[in-house]
Amino acid sequence: MNDFVKYYSKNNLITSRKFKEINRLYELSPEELLRKYNEAFLSIFKKAIRDSEFYKKFYSEHGINLKSIRDISDIQKLPVINRQLIKDRVNDIYNGFDFLKVKGLTSGTTGTPLTVYRTPVNIAYEQAYIRHYRQMFGFTLGQPLLSIRGVLGKSVTHEYYKKANILYISSPNINAGTIEFYYDLIREFKPVAVEAFPSYLNKFCVELERKGLPLEIPNAFTSSEMLYQHQRDRIEPYLNTKVHDWYGNVERTIALAQDVQNNYYPLPLYSINEFEPIRVITTALINRNFPLIRYAVNDVVLVEGGDFMKNLVSPKVIRIEGRTGDNVDLKDGSVVGCMDHAFKGVSHIEMAQIHQYHVQDPIEIKIVSSPDFSKDDENQLRANLVRMLGNDMELRFTYCNREDLTYSASNKFNLIIKRRPGS
Incomplete structure (x- = not known):
């Protein structure tokens, strides 16, 4: 389109x-x-x-x-x-x-x-609902909007959508080595609002803070993940902004x-x-x-x-x-959130879980598949993961039963597991 x-x-x-x-x-x-x-x-x-x-x-x-x-x-x-x-x-x-x-x-x-x-x-x-909600806080359509997105993947650093006046930057590429590039890009663009997943915006502020790079963006619109208070406490003062969260x-x-x-x-x-x-x-x-x-x-x-x-x-x-989007850590210091997006468009998966215990270890993707799961489905999932994480993260696919997945003490399922079971 x-x-x-x-x-x-x-x-x-x-x-x-x-x-x-x-x-x-x-x-x-x-x-x-x-x-x-x-x-x-x-x-x-x-x-x-x-x-x-x-x-x-x-x-x-x-x-x-x-x-x-x-x-x-x-x-x-x-x-x-x-x-x-x-x-x-x-x-x-x-x-x-x-x-x-x-x-x-x-x-x-x-x-x-x-x-x-x-x-x-x-x-x-x-x-119309999105526009109305944002306008309640002073942001109107056509004003410069910064959008931090994971869908651009690792191969694209940024895109400018002229008609809507939106600057998209690639969240998987935000790290210590790229933050000054993004800082200069954003300073020139002068956004009056930013939209992002909370984890992406938090990571963005962490990298800015490490380099002492100040920004001021009046409004921050977050969605798709749980917004934690510690994230708000970092984002609002550093960007001199007000965070507005949307759950849907x-x-x-x-x-x-x-x-x-x-x-x-x-x-x-x-x-x-x-x-x-x-x-x-x-x-x-x-x-x-x-x-x-x-x-x-x-x-x-x-x-x-x-x-x-x-x-x-x-x-x-x-x-x-129940809406927490955990992150996968990358070797260059950046993080990727909302990993459930990697499974969109992949058929014949009953359940899946991502295990990452250390950034240098292979990322293990445990899959509970249906009988129709094929190599094409695995290739699609692998392509989605590579697009989000880049080529330098080793991926390991393991096929298992539901009971082989890891659950919390209260038997709740989490997509991303960062600690070895029993540790």
Whole structure:
């Protein structure tokens, strides 16, 4: 997709209209907003049961029809769906024109990656929420934005996206040997905001601090990993910035963002969230053509109180757990986070785990594969890892069973293991 198409797929008349609608939502009373949620839920449900082959059959099997659901208070009558249930039925969930489909992939570290479908309208809606959120803190579209990204890989140091005025720099290349190059590049660019994974931004500040290279970037927008307080404590004073964190998922079924007091809140009318002790049951409201209704997200979001209606509009979020993106250390001193991205697009993996005990040791990738896993799948995974980590990190693939993976004392799974089991 060229820059022109990419830009206007995210920034167009639909985006502008949705932006204005979101702005009005913030002016509503809790009662008025709740009515909006009710209308949006009923609209999504009725379209799904009418137009989606998956939901027609699925709800029929569970004794659900149009008359079963009167309003949003009936939502828990609907059965919960999850990735495993729908991974082979995504084409039946989608209801719309095939030529409008835009494919997305979740990471596949706990199973084969899930394909999700978006449409130009859905993409525009998502961008409207992002634009509105950032504008609340003074950043507007077209202002110079620094984006620290892992997808550029080791072979590309930076790219400039002129139409959107974004300077992309390659996070795997940030280290003691390159930081002065990046510093000069950024000083010349003069960004007023930066977007990055928290671990990347933290590493960036560490390298700047070691060389005594000061920068000032008023706003820092983080996402995709857990934001730790020690990271905020380093990033904010060194860049003279304010960090704003956004929690979401590839499926676009939940979005929680931080306000000026660093408290997370749900973006209005983005999704319906049912907070449970070990998961969140989510219902997307911005993708009518690929509806995910009562979709289980296995992250833990702790909230105060259990009143569904109150938590729908204004939950008091205590903290978010289960979204930590550990890092792999490289020999040149740089780090690579969000390693789950290496598994995107790789099929036939049931589970995977990365073991790195010392930077000089080979990185061991333990794979629990399905019977259809092939050499092509391994080659794809290897290529993804090399793109992220470079060519000088030795990779070792080990095929095993689920019980051969390493788990925490509470039996929780972590993608990256840095200590030898038993040590």
